Every structure is written in C-alpha cells, then in structure tokens.
Amino acid sequence: MLKKYLLAPGPTPVPPEVLLAMAQPIIHHRTPQFEAVFAEVQSGLQRLFQTRQEVLILASSGTGAMEAAVTNTTSPGDRVIVVNGGKFGERWGKIAAAYGLQVTELKVEWGQAVEPDAVARALREHPETRLVLMQASETSTTALHPVEAVARVTRGSEALLVVDGITAVGVLDLPMDALGIDMLITGSQKALMLPPGLAFLALSERAWAAAGASKTPRFYFDLKRERDNQRLHTTAWTPAISLVSGLHVALKMMFDEELANVYARHERLARATRAAAQALGLRLVAPTCPSPATTGIFLPDGVPGKLVGYLRDRVGVTFAGGQDELKGKIVRVAHLGYIGSFDVVTAIASLEMGLAAFGHRVAFGTGVGAAQAVLMEGMPPVAAA
Amino acid sequence: MLKKYLLAPGPTPVPPEVLLAMAQPIIHHRTPQFEAVFAEVQSGLQRLFQTRQEVLILASSGTGAMEAAVTNTTSPGDRVIVVNGGKFGERWGKIAAAYGLQVTELKVEWGQAVEPDAVARALREHPETRLVLMQASETSTTALHPVEAVARVTRGSEALLVVDGITAVGVLDLPMDALGIDMLITGSQKALMLPPGLAFLALSERAWAAAGASKTPRFYFDLKRERDNQRLHTTAWTPAISLVSGLHVALKMMFDEELANVYARHERLARATRAAAQALGLRLVAPTCPSPATTGIFLPDGVPGKLVGYLRDRVGVTFAGGQDELKGKIVRVAHLGYIGSFDVVTAIASLEMGLAAFGHRVAFGTGVGAAQAVLMEGMPPVAAA
Numbered sequence: 001m002l003k004k005y006l007l008a009p010g011p012t013p014v015p016p017e018v019l020l021a022m023a024q025p026i027i028h029h030r031t032p033q034f035e036a037v038f039a040e041v042q043s044g045l046q047r048l049f050q051t052r053q054e055v056l057i058l059a060s061s062g063t064g065a066m067e068a069a070v071t072n073t074t075s076p077g078d079r080v081i082v083v084n085g086g087k088f089g090e091r092w093g094k095i096a097a098a099y100g101l102q103v104t105e106l107k108v109e110w111g112q113a114v115e116p117d118a119v120a121r122a123l124r125e126h127p128e129t130r131l132v133l134m135q136a137s138e139t140s141t142t143a144l145h146p147v148e149a150v151a152r153v154t155r156g157s158e159a160l161l162v163v164d165g166i167t168a169v170g171v172l173d174l175p176m177d178a179l180g181i182d183m184l185i186t187g188s189q190k191a192l193m194l195p196p197g198l199a200f201l202a203l204s205e206r207a208w209a210a211a212g213a214s215k216t217p218r219f220y221f222d223l224k225r226e227r228d229n230q231r232l233h234t235t236a237w238t239p240a241i242s243l244v245s246g247l248h249v250a251l252k253m254m255f256d257e258e259l260a261n262v263y264a265r266h267e268r269l270a271r272a273t274r275a276a277a278q279a280l281g282l283r284l285v286a287p288t289c290p291s292p293a294t295t296g297i298f299l300p301d302g303v304p305g306k307l308v309g310y311l312r313d314r315v316g317v318t319f320a321g322g323q324d325e326l327k328g329k330i331v332r333v334a335h336l337g338y339i340g341s342f343d344v345v346t347a348i349a350s351l352e353m354g355l356a357a358f359g360h361r362v363a364f365g366t367g368v369g370a371a372q373a374v375l376m377e378g379m380p381p382v383a384a385a
Numbered sequence: 386m387l388k389k390y391l392l393a394p395g396p397t398p399v400p401p402e403v404l405l406a407m408a409q410p411i412i413h414h415r416t417p418q419f420e421a422v423f424a425e426v427q428s429g430l431q432r433l434f435q436t437r438q439e440v441l442i443l444a445s446s447g448t449g450a451m452e453a454a455v456t457n458t459t460s461p462g463d464r465v466i467v468v469n470g471g472k473f474g475e476r477w478g479k480i481a482a483a484y485g486l487q488v489t490e491l492k493v494e495w496g497q498a499v500e501p502d503a504v505a506r507a508l509r510e511h512p513e514t515r516l517v518l519m520q521a522s523e524t525s526t527t528a529l530h531p532v533e534a535v536a537r538v539t540r541g542s543e544a545l546l547v548v549d550g551i552t553a554v555g556v557l558d559l560p561m562d563a564l565g566i567d568m569l570i571t572g573s574q575k576a577l578m579l580p581p582g583l584a585f586l587a588l589s590e591r592a593w594a595a596a597g598a599s600k601t602p603r604f605y606f607d608l609k610r611e612r613d614n615q616r617l618h619t620t621a622w623t624p625a626i627s628l629v630s631g632l633h634v635a636l637k638m639m640f641d642e643e644l645a646n647v648y649a650r651h652e653r654l655a656r657a658t659r660a661a662a663q664a665l666g667l668r669l670v671a672p673t674c675p676s677p678a679t680t681g682i683f684l685p686d687g688v689p690g691k692l693v694g695y696l697r698d699r700v701g702v703t704f705a706g707g708q709d710e711l712k713g714k715i716v717r718v719a720h721l722g723y724i725g726s727f728d729v730v731t732a733i734a735s736l737e738m739g740l741a742a743f744g745h746r747v748a749f750g751t752g753v754g755a756a757q758a759v760l761m762e763g764m765p766p767v768a769a770a
Contacts, residue, residue, distance in 0.1 A: 001642050001650065003725040023408075257386050265386065314765040316725070340388040340701070341738075342731040345753070349730040353757055357764050364757035368730070369750020372738055376749075379742050380699040 007347050008320040009139050009167055009294040011189040011196055012337035014246070017253065018193055022246040029241050035233040037248050042230065044251035045200055048259070049184055050175035055202040056226045059240040062166040062187030065199035067095050068221035069162045069183045073131060073207055075215035076100035080131040081122050081159070083114045083150075087140035087323050088164060092133035099216050104129070110141045110325060111296070113289035116149035129159040130210070136168030140323050142296035142332060143286035144172075148179050155180040160207050166190055167293040167336060169200075170254065171266045182207040188243060190293070191266075193250045193337040197240045265378065266292040269335035269344050272374035273297075276348040279370035280355075280362065285330050294334045296326070297351075303358045305329060310354060317350040341375040387701040392732050394524050394552055394679040394705055396574040396581055397722035399631070402638060403578055407631040414626050420618040422633050427615065429636035430585055433644070434569055435560035440587040441611045444625040447551040447572030450584035452480050453606035454547045454568045458516060458592055460600035461485035465516040466507050466544070468499045468535075472525035472708050473549060477518035484601050489514070495526045495710060496681070498674035501534035514544040515595070521553030525708050527681035527717060528671035529557075533564050540565040545592050551575055552678040552721060554585075555639065556651045567592040573628060575678070576647075578635045578722040582625045650763065651677040654720035654729050657759035658682075661733040664755035665740075665747065670715050679719045681711070682736075688743045690714065695739060702735040726760040 045055035082092045085108030154161040160182035170191025188198035229236045270292040285296030305328025308321040320332040348367040430440035467477045470493030539546035545567035555576025573583035614621045655677040670681030690713025693706040707715040733752040
C-alpha cells in the first residue's frame with residue numbers, strides 16, 4: 001500500500017470539495033448558468049488580486065499568461081528588463097527573445113533576491129525599457145523577490161512592472177493596485193487548489209494603454225479580445241468549464257478561511273519547515289529571502305538526489321527536487337494551497353526517515369518537534385473547543 | 386481550512402480507487418455483469434477468511450451478522466457462553482437475550498483478554514452450551530482475545546465458536562478453517578476499507594448442521610436462504626451494489642499488497658503507536674494484550690476527555706474516545722485499513738499538540754520520534770530505489 005502525499009510546488013493537492021464540483025456533469029459555456037458562475041469567479045479573483053481591474057481567465061498554464069503579458073504590451077525591438085534568479089526568471093527572457101525583444105538581464109544568484117537598486121540602475125541605463133519582468137516567488141530556488149520595493153522603482157518610470165505571482169497570489173499579501181503592479185499573473189494549480197489548466201492575469205490602466213499600442217503578433221492570447229468577451233461573462237475561446245466550476249468552490253473556501261488566515265497559514269507552515277531544517281542541521285537554499293510558498297533544503301553531504309525519487313516512488317511522498325544547477329542537490333517542500341500542519345509533519349517525518357534510509361544520521365523527531373513548536377501557533381484556543 | 390484525518394476504528398478511510406469504483410453508474414444486480422463481480426468477490430472473501438466455506442455477504446452492519454450467527458444456530462432456551470470484555474462482548478449478551486437464550490457471561494476486566502481456561506471451565510459447567518461468543522479484537526478496549534487458544538477448547542466440545550472478527554479479519558492472520566472457528570464475522574468499514582453497509586460471515590460444517598436444527602425465528606438474516614442464493618452468485622434480498630463494486634477493488638488492493646504485508650503493516654503501525662505512547666509517558670488501555678487494530682491510550686491526569694472533540698472539530702483529526710467506564714478517559718488511535726506510516730505520524734503529532742493545548746507538558750517530537758524508529762522497518766530498501 002502506497003498512500004500518496006503531494007507536497008510539490010504545483011500541482012498541489014485539490015480539496016475534495018473542489019474535486020466533487022469538477023466531477024459534476026459538464027454545463028455548456030454559452031449559457032446563463034455558466035455566465036453566472038463566471039461572473040462570481042471574476043469578482044472573486046478581483047478580491048484575490050486586490051484590484052479594481054478585470055482579472056482575465058485563460059485556458060492555459062501560467063506560462064501562457066506570461067507570454068500574453070509580454071506580447072500584449074510590447075512591439076518587436078522593444079527593450080525589457082528581466083530579473084533572472086532561477087528557472088522562471090530565465091523563462092521571461094526566453095519569451096521576450098522569442099518575440100524579438102531586446103533583453104537586459106539582471107542575473108541574480110540562485111537563492112538570492114533581486115536588489116531593487118539594480119532594477120533602478122538598469123532603468124536609468126535603459127530609460128526606454130517597456131517592461132520589468134520578475135517573479136514574486138521564484139519557485140525553482142524558493143526565494144522571495146521584493147516586489148513592493150521594485151514597484152516603488154517602476155512606479156516612477158515609464159516601464160511597466162510585470163509580476164509572475166504564480167506561487168505568490170493566494171500565498172502572501174500582494175495587493176496589485178496598492179503596490180502599483182502593472183500586470184499580475186497566477187495559475188490554477190498552486191494556491192488556488194485546482195488542477196493545472198487555468199491562468200489568470202490583470203492589467204493596470206497603463207498596461208491597457210500599452211496594449212493599445214502593441215504590435216507584437218498574438219491571437220489566442222489577445223487580451224483585448226478576451227476583455228471584450230469577459231466583460232460579458234464569457235470567454236473569447238472555449239473556457240475550461242470544469243476548472244472554472246472548481247475555481248468557484250476553491251475561491252469560496254479561501255474567502256471562508258479569510259485571506260489573512262490563508263496568508264498566515266502559508267507563512268506559518270514555511271516557518272515550521274525552516275525550523276525543522278535548522279533543527280536537523282540542514283541548509284536552506286534561500287536563507288535570507290525564503291518564500292512562504294516552498295522551502296528549498298540542501299541535502300546533506302553523502303545523500304544523493306535520488307532520495308527525492310525514492311520518497312516519491314517507494315514511500316509515496318512527492319517533493320520536488322532541484323533544477324539545473326540545483327539538480328540532485330536539494331529537496332523542495334511546498335506549503336502551497338490545500339496544505340495544513342500535518343502535511344508539514346508528514347513532510348519532515350518522511351524526510352527524516354528518507355535521510356536515515358540513505359545512511360544519514362538522524363535523531364528521529366528532531367525536525368518534526370521543531371516544526372510542531374511553530375505549528376502550535378495554528379492550534380485553535382482550547383477555551384473555544 | 387480544516388483538513389480532515391479519519392483515524393477512528395471504523396468507519397475508516399476509503400482509498401480513492403475504491404471511492405471511484407463506487408462512483409460508477411449503478412448496475413442492476415440481477416444481471417450477468419453483477420454476478421461476475423459477485424463471484425470474484427466471493428472467492429476473494431474465502432481467501433481473506435482462509436476458509437473453504439462460502440462467505441455470505443449481507444447488506445447490514447456487522448451487528449446484523451452477529452445477530453444472524455446467533456439466530457441461525459440456536460433455539461429458544463439454548464445456552465450460550467458470552468465473553469464480555471467490553472462494549473462488543475456485551476452486545477453478544479444482548480443479542481442472545483433478545484432471542485430468549487440463556488447466557489453464561491464470562492466477565493473480563495476491560496483492557497484484559499479472556500483466559501482460555503475460563504472458557505474451558507464454563508463449558509465443563511455447562512456442557513449443553515451451543516455457542517461460545519467472543520470478539521477477536523474488542524474494539525472498545527483495544528484488547529486482543531486469544532482466539533486460537535479458545536478454539537482449541539471449543540474444538541473438543543459440542544459448542545460452536547463464534548468469532549466477531551470485525552476489527553480482526555484483514556488486520557491479523559486469523560485462518561478460520563485451520564483454527565477451527567465455527568462462525569467468523571466481519572464488516573465492510575474496517576480493514577476492508579469500505580464505507581459501512583456490508584457484513585460478512587462464514588459457517589463451518591458443524592455450524593451449518595446446527596443451522597438445520599435451529600428454531601429461533603429469523604427472516605432477513607436467514608442464512609440458508611442466503612446460501613442458496615449466493616451459490617448462484619446473487620443474494621436473497623437486494624444487495625448493496627455499489628459497496629460490492631467497491632469491495633471488488635478493495636480486495637484486489639489487499640491481495641496486491643499481499644495479506645502477509647497487510648498484517649505486518651497493521652502490527653507495525655500499532656507497535657509504533659505504543660512506542661510513542663510509552664515515550665510520552667502515557668499508559669495503554671490494553672498493555673498486556675494490545676490489538677493491532679486500534680491502540681487505546683489513557684489521557685494523562687488533568688487532560689479532559691473533550692480533547693477528543695477538540696482534535697476532531699477544531700484540528701481535523703478524528704480519533705475515538707472511550708465508551709462507558711472509559712468515557713472521557715482515553716483516546717483510541719486506529720490503524721485499521723487504509724492507514725499508513727504517516728497517518729501514525731499525524732496521529733501522534735496531533736495528540737502531542739492537543740495535549741500541549743490542554744496544558745500538558747510535552748516535548749514535541751518525543752512520541753513522533755519513537756514512532757518513526759519503529760516505522761523505519763516499513764521503509765523499503767534504498768538499493769531498490
């Protein structure tokens with residue numbers, strides 16, 4: 001018997017309530033029934049993004065929305081600044097290059113956060129820059145970038161700030177309008193507790209103005225056409241109907257929990273995981289700027305990267321390993337979405353046991369106990385029991 | 386967000402594979418399609434019961450099969466010996482009394498196992514005894530009774546041995562024919578990983594002979610009528626079709642894991658739980674004869690029984706509390722059915738945190754660590770990874 005635990009940074013576990021909603025018989029999308037659901041989902045997403053702008057719903061993975069953000073607000077030959085501190089920062093550069101943009105890359109050491117001053121310097125050097133492209137949470141390194149500080153820089157420039165919030169929206173407080181983010185993006189399979197298949201993005205007024213002047217070719221991801229349709233609570237192309245039905249339930253769950261509590265839970269689970277790593281003498285990948293979405297932990301010397309495959313295939317616990325330069329060196333423990341205290345307990349206990357299976361000396365319960373001490377903050381008061 | 390963990394001794398968690406099988410469109414039961422499934426389930430149950438006898442499938446809870454065992458093999462005024470070491474032993478006495486039988490009760494202290502000698506003495510005192518009624522695993526006290534030793538006594542007598550194996554069949558090796566059990570009973574919502582709604586029982590040849598002479602009234606639970614129907618792979622009354630479809634999958638899962646491994650897993654999880662209790666300085670309810678199905682643990686002084694409700698309603702972890710004389714004094718942690726190592730980890734971690742929430746001094750990770758040391762035995766070898 002191999003009971004399965006999904007603790008990777010996307011896809012994340014889908015709650016039974018959402019699975020059941022998606023298992024309902026499919027409804028047609030050109031109907032008042034679907035439009036009513038869609039309208040509720042739209043206003044829920046605005047609340048989640050903390051924006052008065054429309055949040056567009058795309059049938060694509062998050063990368064589709066990243067491409068849409070770039071192609072709808074640029075013309076070939078335009079300059080963009082890319083914050084590249086990991087796999088997803090790198091992806092911004094690849095998208096921009098694919099559409100003939102000039103890329104100024106701000107290379108950030110893996111596990112580090114970008115310096116807002118570096119963005120300011122690059123903008124001074126390239127005042128014609130159209131977009132600053134960054135991640136809020138760089139999933140590959142589990143580092144958190146300082147969106148608020150970067151937004152203070154871009155707000156005073158002509159450049160638009162485009163934030164990949166795929167592992168940030170619904171994880172931490174990221175108020176789009178208040179911070180002055182020009183485009184904010186997320187995907188369904190992270191904090192939104194859905195299977196992959198939906199992406200979401202919102203544009204500020206100045207981003208919509210840029211969209212009006214943009215010459216980069218696009219069709220499926222033509223955001224103005226989408227906006228025209230979505231204002232009527234429908235979509236330009238066929239929507240992923242079941243996922244929208246699931247989103248309806250998932251958003252309700254998040255609002256029932258209250259967003260402040262959702263953010264506090266992610267922060268607490270991440271802090272518990274870091275406490276466990278420290279108690280076990282394991283190094284963090286992003287010790288100075290850890291993301292609350294996922295915690296990257298270096299494997300101790302002598303423990304091979306195949307620990308991750310062993311835990312997944314033989315023990316039933318799916319973590320993510322490292323990518324590129326971190327391949328075989330780290331384990332990434334996600335706290336994203338439908339994850340609670342006892343998922344952290346399972347994560348740390350299985351990691352301790354996996355390390356022991358690979359010959360590493362572990363005092364069982366050391367990491368779990370350190371995590372529990374933090375997780376106690378999430379235990380409800382007894383008086384109310 | 387309250388993620389739910391079901392760790393009570395029935396109902397137990399249902400695996401997704403089984404849930405999906407039960408969610409299939411319903412088929413009609415008087416069809417070759419259902420009969421084919423039924424026939425496979427019948428032979429699977431024979432394998433599970435380790436018997437050449439037919440295992441009858443009843444649409445009832447386990448108590449229905451307990452009643453059937455009594456009413457089909459006795460006549461009013463007959464004497465039965467009841468081993469009463471808890472709530473379920475007591476139930477044997479109530480069923481017998483309801484049908485006008487004379488009951489000799491062997492009262493066993495809660496948490497203790499019956500002495501086989503006591504059964505032998507009672508049989509010598511009452512040689513006319515028709516049935517000896519006992520539990521293999523007494524769920525209310527988490528004690529394990531010595532079925533094999535009692536069967537050695539009854540095999541040499543005129544009395545039939547009736548074993549309530551509701552939290553034993555599929556948990557531990559209980560070979561019906563080899564031990565000489567005359568009637569063996571179980572239910573669907575325990576080791577068989579199904580929702581409640583099905584009961585199973587098998588009768589030895591001498592039990593069937595007794596059924597031929599029995600005068601106690603019965604209709605729904607008339608086992609000869611059931612046998613006549615089930616020999617044709619159908620049932621006397623409407624079967625619980627979806628549950629039978631689920632059973633088909635659940636049995637396959639158990640055989641894929643291999644029964645020896647299923648038993649070893651239950652034993653290991655129970656032993657890990659006992660190690661955790663000991664490390665935490667908590668007393669066991671059945672220290673000398675612990676069942677591998679469920680572990681009863683006394684709450685420490687000063688911690689009220691409402692800990693169980695707190696963990697269930699506010700933390701999401703459902704244990705069972707105590708019944709009758711143990712009410713408010715214990716917590717029962719189940720290892721039954723679809724339960725793995727990390728369920729034990731969750732059980733102990735939540736118990737530690739719950740105790741702390743109620744003001745009990747706990748060194749976090751102490752119990753979990755002790756459990757992990759035992760659970761390591763269940764980790765697959767790394768070489769095969």
